[in-house]
Amino acid sequence: MAELYLVRHGQASFGSPNYDQLSELGFQQCRWLGEYFRQRDITFDRVICGEMVRHHQTAETICAALEQPPQLETHVGFNEFDFKALLQRFGDAHPDQAVDDWGDLRQVYRCLRAAMLAWAEDRLPPCDSQESWHEFRQRVAEALDFARRGGRTLVSTSGGAISMALSQLMGFGAETLVNLNMQSRNAAITHCFYTASETYVTGFNQVPHLDTPERLQSITHS
Incomplete structure (x- = not known):
């Protein structure tokens, strides 16, 4: 059977003006993961990224430590949803639950959990500039189809996209998806085997x- 390794990016730069950049620890987490793969003689037929800088940095660092040339493919479906815009939209609708300290990771995650559930259940005011939950779900489904074309594939992406992929593969609903997303660790592996008809x-x-x-x-979560 073919294999799929979905890897969340290394620790990003939470609390800085530019979140979309691996921290020093984030790069180290990815080097350790690449070394782990190399020690176990795990190489990849394809390496796919979302479009975020942190996705590319993660894949390139893993491949460098693995001593495998990073011939990267990109698919927009593996992008993370715009969590900052979602939190702003949720805060506008629910001022009492809005983030007031963007440096407080626990507060941000608490608000993000509520915002994601409201988004999934269509309880937010319409916004043409942001994707709908259905659109997010659809693009992740298309990205999964793109990734499952045989061989052993590494995908560098984000926690939201991985959780959405799992919800489609395993058939659970939005609340479980959100709970899994809140647990996502940096440079963590979600592993699948698949055939033409089934994914495990x-x-x-x-x-x-x-x-x-x-x-x-x-071990970090940001």
């Missing part, structure tokens, strides 16, 4: 390359 999820949010006493403090 065999692992979610795994960080074997960080599962040592000296690296446990390097």
Whole structure:
């Protein structure tokens, strides 16, 4: 059977003016993951990214540590949804639940959970400049089809896209999707086997390359 490795990007630059940039720790997480693959002789027939800078940095760093040339393909379907715009839209509709400290990760995640559920359940005011939940779902489905074309494929993407992919593969609803998204760890692996007719999820949010006493403090969620 063919294999699909969905990898969330390394730690990004939360709290800085430009979130879409790996932190120093984010680059290190990806190097460790590439070394993990190399030690186990895991190479990839295809490497696919979303369009975000952090997606490309993640894939390139993994491939460098793996000592595999990064021949990257890009698919817009693996982009993350615009979480900042979603939080702003949710805050405008629910001022009492709006983010007032963008440097407070717990507050941002608490508001994001509520905003995602409202988005999924169509409880937000219409906004032509932002994609609908249905559009998000559709583009991730198209990206999954693009990725599942045989061989062993690495996909560098984001937690929202991975959670949406899992909801389609496993058939669960929005609340479970949002709960999984809130758990997403940086540089974590979600692994699938697939055939022409079936896809089997065999692992979610795994960080074997960080599962040592000296690296446990390097497990992050941003």
